[in-house]
Amino acid sequence: MSLKTQWIAPLQVNDHRRDIAGLTYVYPVVSRRAGGVSVGINLNPNNACNWRCVYCQVPDLQRGSAPEIALPQLESELDLMLAEIVNGDFMTRAVPDGVRRLNDIAFSGNGEPTTSAQFAECVAIVERALDRFALRGQIKVVLITNGSQLDKAHVQFALEKMASLQGEVWFKVDRAPQDGFEWVNQIRLNRQQITRRLAQAAALCPTWIQTCMFAVDGQLPTEAELQAYLTFLAQxxxxxxxxxxxxxxxxxxxxxxxxxxxLSAAPMAWMQCFAERIMSLGLPVKLAA
Known part of the structure; x- marks a missing residue:
């Protein structure tokens, strides 16, 4: 197994291709939210997710769960990528000046990572890699999730392990959860379930809410939608x-x-104004428009 990183042009925040390094499960990105290099782990190479967010950049997205993961291959790929970053010249070759730092290893990819029945085993693989490359406590381990599997014991166990690895959960809440169909995420939502799972995540591992805002048919979210979201946070x-x-x-x-x-982007001034309204509740906000 080898990397094709020698072919990678400097990474850009708008290029998150999962196959950029020629691997199945592991890929590098420059993350605008992380402000550095994130080593992504894609447990959904089958492009399957149990949600279908309208802003999702995954081509050929299908409904479903993660496939069986070839765990030895995942471990080998992660070692290869970290060796390039930690011991090689990857940063100077493929990363723009100013963001040449390794920020995290992130379970993200082309679907919901926690739909993998092997998710806890994958977290254990990351733990071993952190130790091999002397990165334990130096970088974060991030789970980007819709929270739908947080009731499962093996997912909760994995989050507890992540907490010991300077882990963070980025829990998707794009709009205030209401019972019924949610257009943004293309799913049937149950507010009580979302609330319970968010609390579970936060109790097990440091948790951020992750929210995507944008205009639909030229119309930004209404004041009623924004207020419902702010009320949910306050609650x-x-x-x-x-x-x-x-x-x-x-x-x-x-x-x-x-x-x-x-879909179209919300103006930066609008995003900043909304960020200030969130901060007025006492919550820090990291804004990446």
Missing amino acids: QIEAGVKLKGVLLYGIARTSMQAEAPQ
């Missing part, structure tokens, strides 16, 4: 849910879903 705080803050971002890459022509 979590009042209930004692220990949130790290909100990762607020907009559309930087083109959606690959049918709704793409309807």
Whole structure:
């Protein structure tokens, strides 16, 4: 097994191709939210997810779960990528000046990572890699998730392990959860389930809410939608849910879903104004428009 990193042009925030290094499960990106290099782990190479967010950049997205993971291959690929970054010249060759730092290893990819029945085993692989490359406590381990599997014991076990590895959960809440169909995520939502799972995540591992805001058919979210979202956050705080803050971002890459022509980026001034409203609740906000 070898990397094709010698062919990689300098990484860009708008290029998150999962096959950029010629590997199945592991890929490098420059993350605008992380402000550095993130080593992505894609547990959904079958492009399957149990949600279908309208802004999703995954081509040929299908409904479903993660396939069986070839765990030895994942471990080998992660070692190869980290060796290039930690011991090789990857940073100077493939990363723009100013963001040449390794920030995290992130479970992200082309679908919901926690739909993998082997998710806890994959976290254990990351733990071993951190130790081999003397990175334990030096970088984060991030899970980007819709939270749908947080009721499962093996996922909860994995989050507890992540917490010991300077882990973070980025829990997707794009709009205030309401019972019924959610257009942005193309799913049937149950507010009580979302609330319970968010609290579970925050109790097990430091948790940020991750929110994508954008215009639909030229119309930004209404004041009623924004207020419902802010009320939801306030209710979590009042209930004692220990949130790290909100990762607020907009559309930087083109959606690959049918709704793409309807979507457009929110103006930066609008995003900043909304970030200030969130901060007024006492929550930190990291804004990446």
